[in-house]
Amino acid sequence: MGFEIKRFQGDVDEELICPICSGVLEDPLQAPACEHAFCRACINEWISRQPTCPVDRQAVTASQLRPVPRILRNLLSRLCTSCDNAPHGCNAVLKLDSLASHLVECEFNPKRPMPCEAGCGLVIPKDELAEHNCVRELRALITSQQGKLTDFQQELAEQRLIINEHKRELALLKEFMRAMRISNPTMRALADQMEREEVIRWANSLTRARVTRWGGMISTPDDVLQVMMIKRSLSESGCPPHIIDDLMENCHERRWPPGLSSLETRQNNRRLYEKYVCKRVPGKQAVLVLQCDNTHVDEHMMVEPGLVMIFAHGIE
Amino acid sequence: MANIAAKRIKREFKEVMNSEEVAGGYIKLALVNDSWTELQGTIVGPPDTPYEGGTFQLEIKVPETYPFNPPKIRFVTKIWHPNVSSVTGAICLDILKDQWAAALTLRTVLLSIQALLSAAEAGDPQDAVVAKQYRESQQLFLLTARHWTNVYAGGPSAIWEFDQKVQRLLDMGIDEHEARVALSHYDWELERATEQLFS
Ligand SMILES: [Zn+2]
Ligand SMILES: [Zn+2]
Ligand SMILES: [Zn+2]
Numbered sequence: 096m097g098f099e100i101k102r103f104q105g106d107v108d109e110e111l112i113c114p115i116c117s118g119v120l121e122d123p124l125q126a127p128a129c130e131h132a133f134c135r136a137c138i139n140e141w142i143s144r145q146p147t148c149p150v151d152r153q154a155v156t157a158s159q160l161r162p163v164p165r166i167l168r169n170l171l172s173r174l175c176t177s178c179d180n181a182p183h184g185c186n187a188v189l190k191l192d193s194l195a196s197h198l199v200e201c202e203f204n205p206k207r208p209m210p211c212e213a214g215c216g217l218v219i220p221k222d223e224l225a226e227h228n229c230v231r232e233l234r235a236l237i238t239s240q241q242g243k244l245t246d247f248q249q250e251l252a253e254q255r256l257i258i259n260e261h262k263r264e265l266a267l268l269k270e271f272m273r274a275m276r277i278s279n280p281t282m283r284a285l286a287d288q289m290e291r292e293e294v295i296r297w298a299n300s301l302t303r304a305r306v307t308r309w310g311g312m313i314s315t316p317d318d319v320l321q322v323m324m325i326k327r328s329l330s331e332s333g334c335p336p337h338i339i340d341d342l343m344e345n346c347h348e349r350r351w352p353p354g355l356s357s358l359e360t361r362q363n364n365r366r367l368y369e370k371y372v373c374k375r376v377p378g379k380q381a382v383l384v385l386q387c388d389n390t391h392v393d394e395h396m397m398v399e400p401g402l403v404m405i406f407a408h409g410i411e
Numbered sequence: 412m413a414n415i416a417a418k419r420i421k422r423e424f425k426e427v428m429n430s431e432e433v434a435g436g437y438i439k440l441a442l443v444n445d446s447w448t449e450l451q452g453t454i455v456g457p458p459d460t461p462y463e464g465g466t467f468q469l470e471i472k473v474p475e476t477y478p479f480n481p482p483k484i485r486f487v488t489k490i491w492h493p494n495v496s497s498v499t500g501a502i503c504l505d506i507l508k509d510q511w512a513a514a515l516t517l518r519t520v521l522l523s524i525q526a527l528l529s530a531a532e533a534g535d536p537q538d539a540v541v542a543k544q545y546r547e548s549q550q551l552f553l554l555t556a557r558h559w560t561n562v563y564a565g566g567p568s569a570i571w572e573f574d575q576k577v578q579r580l581l582d583m584g585i586d587e588h589e590a591r592v593a594l595s596h597y598d599w600e601l602e603r604a605t606e607q608l609f610s
């Protein structure tokens with residue numbers, strides 16, 4: 096829609112007036128044959144209702160509209176206008192082509208975003224600054240955030256319920272799979288595949304660990320105290336149940352591969368330790384060396400489905 | 412009211428006020444309310460027509476979507492014309508309907524309505540009864556139109572015979588306008604008009 100004609104200094108040529116809105120042409124386009132010019136917004140609005148020139152009713156479609164000639168654009172850009180914010184005290188008089196850039200930084204814009212100087216940290220439109228009350232605004236903010244928090248909590252509870260539901264279904268499915276596996280070789284292959292993938296997914300979810308002192312390794316851990324603690328931690332980290340018992344067995348040197356099974360072999364293979372990809376056992380001084388992470392390691396240094404190494408210290 | 416509509420109407424109002432037609436007394440425009448949504452137009456019946464000497468009031472309603480849609484205009488003053496309803500005052504004029512163009516103004520519209528009084532479009536009637544009379548008995552049509560102009564629009568020429576016939580029906584207790592409508596519809600045959608009124 097065009098610019099209010101009263102904003103301009105002196106007379107504005109009739110050629111520069113939009114016949115639709117009767118304002119000064121804004122971003123004008125012209126009809127191809129008759130060359131009648133209109134504001135872009137005005138003529139698009141009209142053509143969406145009726146594909147004709149609003150002055151002489153010649154057929155015109157939106158795609159036929161052209162930019163107006165340079166001379167017309169020059170005439171427009173040279174017109175002198177007051178600022179949009181003149182009613183708010185801006186006395187600037189501007190060439191029409193510099194109005195847009197002035198408006199961006201015009202200090203009299205009543206909606207100019209201003210930071211509150213009383214320290215609440217909110218950014219508010221200038222004309223609301225006088226009415227602004229930090230405590231009230233922040234209170235409103237807290238209320239709205241509490242509302243959101245309640246919503247989130249509710250959603251969380253619902254999601255938990257759904258997750259439990261899914262867990263139960265999953266357990267049933269696994270049960271079913273196990274039964275199927277026993278009777279059908281294809282199913283067995285499929286199930287093995289799924290189990291392998293489950294282990295890999297879990298392995299990828301764990302963070303890498305760095306062992307700074309391999310000497311701190313405990314090769315004969317205490318079953319009840321240490322091993323049970325590790326098992327709980329593994330279970331909580333999402334360890335697939337079908338490998339957890341095997342893994343726990345592999346805490347102890349009696350189940351370790353030939354390369355690790357005695358103090359002597361361990362001493363000989365010490366330099367191979369650095370090749371291990373180790374994962375954290377969350378919250379414990381222990382690492383997991385999973386087979387799926389360590390396919391590059393020599394066979395005599397690895398067992399299925401992986402090793403658990405408990406340390407006295409030195410895990411990062 | 413949408414900004415663009417109000418802006419246009421304000422400007423058009425000024426345009427009409429400064430026009431030669433207003434200076435010459437051919438058309439007039441007045442505001443009805445402060446919101447620029449309703450105006451009252453006045454046109455003078457053109458010379459050499461049965462409307463000559465009459466002054467016709469028009470109701471002009473400006474829609475929210477003006478000028479993308481035409482103003483809604485009807486005659487408030489009763490008029491006998493094939494393109495104007497003798498009952499509601501609705502006008503059948505293409506530029507007030509599908510031939511509306513956004514660059515048309517209240518001034519051009521008022522002048523078009525005035526021109527319609529000079530040159531009726533019997534092929535596109537708004538009032539079928541009037542149009543039939545216009546086609547089939549021109550003389551009677553001209554007299555009827557002049558009579559209506561005299562009675563409703565302050566036109567100068569009274570038709571003595573018609574006034575007499577209306578008076579006859581008035582004496583029978585018929586409402587004056589109802590009587591005139593019936594007589595006009597039945598080509599001023601008193602018997603048929605009476606029959607219709609009492610049936
Ligand atoms: Zn425009
Ligand atoms: Zn055109
Ligand atoms: Zn400014």
Ligand SMILES: [Zn+2]
Nearest residue numbers: 211213215229
């Ligand atoms: Zn504040």
